[in-house]
Amino acid sequence: MDGAEDQVVPDQHRTTQLTPPVRQAVSQPAPAPQPASVKPPVSQPAPPPATQPVSQERAGAASRPAGDAEREPVARRRTQERAVRRREALLDAAVDLLGEGGFAAVTHRAVAQRAGLPLAATSYYFSCRDDLLAQAFALLVERELTQMRASLGTLPPGPLDALADVLAEAYAFDRPRQLGLWELYLQAGRDPALQSIARAWTDGCDDIVEHVLERAGYPSGRSEVRFVTTLLSGLWLEDVVEARPESRERARDVVARALASIRPGRRLDP
Structure with a gap:
């Protein structure tokens, strides 16, 4: 018994030799071989900001004295x-x-x-002769309308005969200039570039007659205005072309009868 007891080793005194765990090696990817000719990039300095080109005129203006720049x-x-x-x-x-x-x-x-x-x-x-003629025609029309407005703009109220006399004399101005005006007006029938100017002349005359009729107390609708304006234009052209000594007196009589025909409450004498 004593010998057996000597051979038994208590559990608390038994030592167990532990084997440390074996770590498995983790394979790492091999670095990619770099070519021998590749060099690391070298940082370059940032380029200066772009500037707008300075024109020769501005450069010259900057170099000139202030007095020259003010005189330009x-x-x-x-x-x-x-x-x-x-x-x-x-x-x-x-x-x-x-x-x-x-x-x-x-x-x-x-x-x-x-x-x-x-x-x-x-x-x-x-640009050409036609351009010169068209602009001369426009100037003629502008001057003619301005002169008509000036002569009829301060028309005082009065009897029918006085109004007829003023309207008949409204175009009795410079005959040579009016000859050129009417010649271009007729030429506008063949030249489309002149038609817009001819129409501006007609529209301007209508506008003047409309205001005259309104101030004198006559009907001034489209029909009345066109009636009086067309009558005046025909008398105007006849006087400019024929230059008869009695044309103005005849024109006054015709205009007076036309005004009497559109005046409210008036009967046209036979």
């Missing part, structure tokens, strides 16, 4: 005013030639000579 608008304005005066002189010359010799008298050379300007000036301000 004045010089430019004077140049523009000179161009306006030259163009108006050419148009005035064309209008004069229309009254003196008619449609055929208006040529580039004749207009430049009358205006006292170089021949090249006409082609500079007007």
Whole structure:
């Protein structure tokens, strides 16, 4: 018994030799081989901000003294005013030639000579002869309507005969100029570029007659205005073309009868 007890090793004194766990090696991907010629990038400095190109005019203006820069608008304005005066002189010359010799008298050379300007000036301000004629026609119409408004704008109230006399005299102005005006008006029937100007003349005359009838107490509807305006235009053209000594007196009588026919409460005498 004693010998057996000596051979028994108590559990609390028994030691167990533990084997440490074996760690498995984790395979890591092999680094990719880099070519021998590849070099790491070298940082470059940022480019300067882009600048707008400076025009020669601005650069010159910056380098010029302040006094020169201030004088530039004045010089430019004077140049523009000179161009306006030259163009108006050419148009005035064309209008004069229309009254003196008619449609055929208006040529580039004749207009430049009358205006006292170089021949090249006409082609500079007007693209062609038709353009020159159209603008001369427009100027004629504008001046004629302005003169008619001035003569009829302060029309005082009065009897029928006085109104007829004023209307009959409304177009009794410069006969040569009106000859050129009517010649271009007829030419507008063949030239579409002149038609809009001819219509502006008719519309302007209608507007003037409408205001005259309104102030005088007459009906001023579309029919009455067209009736009186058409009558005046026919008498006007007849007087300009025929130049009869008694044409003005005849015109007054006809206009008076026309006004009597549209006046409310008035009977037209036989």
